[in-house]
Amino acid sequence: DAGVTQSPTHLIKTRGQQVTLRCSPKSGHDTVSWYQQALGQGPQFIFQYYEEEERQRGNFPDRFSGHQFPNYSSELNVNALLLGDSALYLCASSLWLDEQFFGPGTRLTVL
Amino acid sequence: SQQGEEDPQALSIQEGENATMNCSYKTSINNLQWYRQNSGRGLVHLILIRSNEREKHSGRLRVTLDTSKKSSSLLITASRAADTASYFCATVTAIGNTPLVFGKGTRLSVIA
Numbered sequence: 001d002a003g004v005t006q007s008p009t010h011l012i013k014t015r016g017q018q019v020t021l022r023c024s025p026k027s028g029h030d031t032v033s034w035y036q037q038a039l040g041q042g043p044q045f046i047f048q049y050y051e052e053e054e055r056q057r058g059n060f061p062d063r064f065s066g067h068q069f070p071n072y073s074s075e076l077n078v079n080a081l082l083l084g085d086s087a088l089y090l091c092a093s094s095l096w097l098d099e100q101f102f103g104p105g106t107r108l109t110v111l
Numbered sequence: 112s113q114q115g116e117e118d119p120q121a122l123s124i125q126e127g128e129n130a131t132m133n134c135s136y137k138t139s140i141n142n143l144q145w146y147r148q149n150s151g152r153g154l155v156h157l158i159l160i161r162s163n164e165r166e167k168h169s170g171r172l173r174v175t176l177d178t179s180k181k182s183s184s185l186l187i188t189a190s191r192a193a194d195t196a197s198y199f200c201a202t203v204t205a206i207g208n209t210p211l212v213f214g215k216g217t218r219l220s221v222i223a
Contacts, residue, residue, distance in 0.1 A: 004153075033210050033211070035211075035213075038217075039151075042201075042213030042215045042216050042217055043154070043199075043211075043216050044213070045210050045211065045212065051184055056210055090153060092154075092211075099144070099156055099157065100144075100210075101156065102146075102153045102154040102155070102156075102212060103153050104152055104153040105151075105153050
């Protein structure tokens with residue numbers, strides 16, 4: 001049984017560009033949460049998807065948007081990239097608010 | 112602001128010694144979870160303790176929770192070099208069951 005998978009592993013973009021990150025949840029999980037982790041910090045909650053709807057959102061601007069598909073996989077989109085968006089983006093899946101299982105993350109560098 | 116704050120920020124011990132990390136939080140919780148992260152990679156779930164529990168064990172890990180002091184501790188016994196990692200506590204708050212809120216972590220170095 002594959003755990004949570006994320007793609008791509010690494011990504012380099014320039015300021016102003018747009019990026020899409022992808023996440024496939026652990027088998028049997030229906031909820032996907034996204035987190036941003038800056039260097040030396042703990043992960044910060046971006047938003048959570050359940051039944052293809054955004055259920056909860058952290059303190060992130062509208063430039064951050066997402067989507068959940070019928071197969072429970074999810075995408076995180078960031079528009080108009082800023083240097084400060086450089087971070088490790090983590091996806092976690094769960095059965096609603098039960099234990100969350102994290103993927104390996106996508107390292108985004110904005111130049 | 113972050114809900115959980117780990118203490119100390121960094122800890123260096125010899126292999127075989129015990130490591131204790133503490134976590135304090137601000138609001139009432141549904142549960143508290145500890146995670147390990149190696150070198151900026153994904154987080155590995157270690158243990159979950161619910162608000163009505165006081166202590167849990169898992170292998171070499173022992174977690175305590177004191178809801179009156181809004182604090183938790185993670186004890187790793189007989190540490191190994193492979194335990195070198197960052198350790199985070201994360202809470203699920205009682206009100207609204209909001210998703211995980213992480214602290215800044217404790218960086219543990221176990222020297223062989």
